[in-house]
Amino acid sequence: MSATITLPAQVEKKKTREGFGRALVALGEQDPRVVVLVGDLTESTMVSFFAERFPERFIEVGVAEQNMMGIAAGLAAAGKIPFLATYGAFASCRAADQLRVTVAYTNLNVKIGGAHGGISVGPDGATHQAMEEISIVRSIPNLSLIVPCDYWETYKATLAAARHTGPVYIRFGREDVPVVTEEATPFTFGRGEVFAEGRDLTIIACGVMVYEALRAREALLERGITARVVDLHTVKPLDRLLIERCAWETGAIVTAEEHQVNGGLGGAVAEAVVRAHPVPMEFVAVMDRFGQSGKPEELMEAFGLKARHIVAAAERVLERKTRP
């Protein structure tokens, strides 16, 4: 049972990180085991809501991400359900070894909130634009990864992470982004959602690129092309069945992610596709380069991450699909 999403001309915008922050408060109310850690980024990761509501379960670690990951591990080993928050660049890189050995190898129930994922982080520039998270997190056993597409999905992903036993990484962004789902839109951890049907190709996207994919679908429709749009929020474990079905039924795939092209969502999909039903694919992603400062919109444009780039990729893939 899938939601079909049609966008109005004007879509409300909201921060994904706010979805994270609000969900933490809901979790804090439901379960006294939920604790939240932060590395000197309370406001910008929006764990401030939790901090206000549950000061006694809020742990400020300071600028020490390795330590934060380890403390979260210890809290989990003692029966807590710790959520930690920092920028994705630091969660995935600065604390990578702690994530791998202490958290993932032990398979501890630690939840990692990686804020500021993607080029849309904007003026802070390359160091703060996390674009290697999917590759890194995906390679580590036992670890799950969710890249929600909007406010509501981030909210639900955060709740789902708490329900899942084991380490989960949630990647979200900085900016206000279009709210394409509703409170009632189905969300199942580990399952992609078909957000719009189509026969000619499938656009598989995660994060803010889901919105761009839906817009691209509209543009393609005008040219008589019907694109299926899949919101692949859970990048790991991968919904291989859905991907295989899309390859089979539509015969061409475009992936869209606000992430490096090497080993990201596109890579995950390609790995599934060649093992089941090889079809032409095109990748809309950051082409193996560091980010830079600028306005989010400028950067999405300059790095080739807008609906029109998905449209162009769709046209390329369709040409390859029909060519024998």
Next chain:
Amino acid sequence: MSATITLPAQVEKKKTREGFGRALVALGEQDPRVVVLVGDLTESTMVSFFAERFPERFIEVGVAEQNMMGIAAGLAAAGKIPFLATYGAFASCRAADQLRVTVAYTNLNVKIGGAHGGISVGPDGATHQAMEEISIVRSIPNLSLIVPCDYWETYKATLAAARHTGPVYIRFGREDVPVVTEEATPFTFGRGEVFAEGRDLTIIACGVMVYEALRAREALLERGITARVVDLHTVKPLDRLLIERCAWETGAIVTAEEHQVNGGLGGAVAEAVVRAHPVPMEFVAVMDRFGQSGKPEELMEAFGLKARHIVAAAERVLERKTRP
């Protein structure tokens, strides 16, 4: 111009890390700018040869991999050509943020020797068996990655890393492994080598799996199947032209790596394949699980990384190739 490699029944074995250690001495002799850093692992990374020969250019950092990466960066910024050595798990994870921001974003001329890559590390167990390096390193812009297959190739890869301006990560192993190349075998940074010709499928391998691929080829030949074997030592930058040619000419690909299946060599090849010429692929790799203690041979067997697993994968992929 490619070497064709036929293995004798008994192949000499040698440590890849020794190739690294010996090449450093050669480099030290050629170029006074070459310096070597180590994080309390002088013997086991075999930088001991360099340490003995050039004690004044040998820097012991202690157990502090983040710092070692940063010091190497500073040395490079001051015109040195630093090679650092530690276990791959720590080079790629413990110092991931330093690798990303200080080294790769600045694009500094730092060379990273990651020893103890793969399950064949053996009795030390999971923490010391680096199997996420390809995914991590591949995702970071500006960074190159070589995974040599034997002693001589590690030797040449180390020399090539010094010739290349920019950061290079070299991944090698712990154990004695078959020497499949010779001193004279061609090695070009950034180019895969066809080690044996074949028409029915291509086996693309790196590291010790190149030997297993050559053995698998022999077994397949007995069944009347000719497999091309490609040694894809440089995983980044990727030799896309060669991969595309293999897909086109042989119509099926098996990848073989001593690494996690997610985002590794197989992922890199799959990404290239679906963008150019989609063909069925099978992956011989570690299936998203942590390693464990045991003898190297036992583990290679248990984790499905022997020639016979490549043979089985080849048979699966051929069945898919011929099925419409």
Next chain:
Amino acid sequence: MNPATAHAIEAVEAHRAGRLLWSEARLREQALAVRRDIVTLLVQSQTGHSGGPLSGADFGTALFFHELNVDPARPDWPERDFWHFSIGHVTPLIYSLMAERGYFPLRDLMKFRRFDGHLQGHPSHHDTPGIEVSSGSLGQGLSVCCGVALAARLDGHPRRVYCVMGDGEQQEGQIWEAAMFAGHQRLDNLCGIVDYNRKQIDGDVEDVCGVRPLADKWRAFRWNVIEIDGHDFGQILRAFAAARAHVGKPTVILAHTMMGRGVSFMADDYRWHGKPPKPAEGEQALQELGTSFAEWSARLLAG
């Protein structure tokens, strides 16, 4: 701390079911058995670390057979203290202590690092009952212990938390992140123990990258510091008691030890950090320890 206070505290704590509170004499005997285990299992495995396990055998024995409140039959007993070796490479010591204390049969030690055993080269929660958190990458353990200590405080749980570190390991920055945090949070239910054997893989710690003055460092990170001879059971027990009694700060015990302690040809020699004795060497070592491989391995296999 004056002895009267120490006594009072001992009395209060004695009710804690899982503490053995063994005497110095008995501990000394047990530590000898632990050293025999270490050498025997290393001779058997022919892979693994000798030096650190032997230097830590005395305070390790005191920790397991006097200090810790645990129930090996129920590794997840909610009342248990939390112990963790941040130096994951000293598995010969850890597993010996665990087996001797009853976490699993002694015979398992003979399958150390083997594919068909459950005793991984570095401690694995997934494989070995009683290992709470996996380790093996140095420098990570004190942070874990901070988390456990914090959880205990949040829950008003009386458990204590013990973290064993190496002196070479002090070079890892994460240790100092955790030290700063614990000092800041005044985690007085946390006790660190540094195996100050002055050696690491590449040689003398002071040659590799000196950690001196180590006591000053910990003090400057707001810890209570106790320096002891890590082979003197009297000093070890008094240090544990003092740590237990100290209010308002975490305590670190700098246990001055000798790498390879107990085996003449390993003593104080960094080259024994990471290798096992060959069978003949092992035999000599076991003779020095008053037994033989045949005798002691038979004891293990029967246990």
Next chain:
Amino acid sequence: MNPATAHAIEAVEAHRAGRLLWSEARLREQALAVRRDIVTLLVQSQTGHSGGPLSGADFGTALFFHELNVDPARPDWPERDFWHFSIGHVTPLIYSLMAERGYFPLRDLMKFRRFDGHLQGHPSHHDTPGIEVSSGSLGQGLSVCCGVALAARLDGHPRRVYCVMGDGEQQEGQIWEAAMFAGHQRLDNLCGIVDYNRKQIDGDVEDVCGVRPLADKWRAFRWNVIEIDGHDFGQILRAFAAARAHVGKPTVILAHTMMGRGVSFMADDYRWHGKPPKPAEGEQALQELGTSFAEWSARLLAG
């Protein structure tokens, strides 16, 4: 150090072509210009950090206009000293110092953090001439500076190496790895400067995760420690001279400063760590600094 020694050293060093050796009075004037630049470029960009750049403006000015041996026209002049801000977020300060010193035109400051400018949110070697190593992820800079200092020693090069750190940044363990290494290696060509403004993003450093007693920490890591009022040019210059003269140990200058210094409503307020003044606030700030946005932006655009 006694003043005579200091003078002798100054004399020896004066020949170094790239040092400006400006007087306190002139530095004070220049620091005012730097503060005006900072506020002006932030008003223009409407994104970026205010607090740290203003607290570091005085010692930053002393570093660039007195201490450093550099040639902005030749950023790769082989004789140059090496300077590095480990706190990459204080780019408004860094870029102002660079522009005022002549690395690039003042007008470039008006394109701070813009897509069409070369001044990234955090320092980028790739984009900005004179930035030697990119930064922005805290805690990494001192290691880089250790590497440069080590290279200088290997080459017998007389260059000095300066590393600016934050006080919140002291929570990163990598700092202590580097500190331990530099102390061990006796890198006396290395000088660290901590902007001890007592604030970080989430509030008071001592509330977030206290770094006190900071001088004791550095001393225990074998550094020469100098504590100064980081807004007093006399003290700043004497500290630099003392660092230069100190043999056998690296020196860290703990510069006690005030976040947001120079703008009344920002002073000592952590909430100004990471945000720019709105135009009206900026106007008020610039009035306090004796200019206006119109006047100062015109100066920048003309420069």
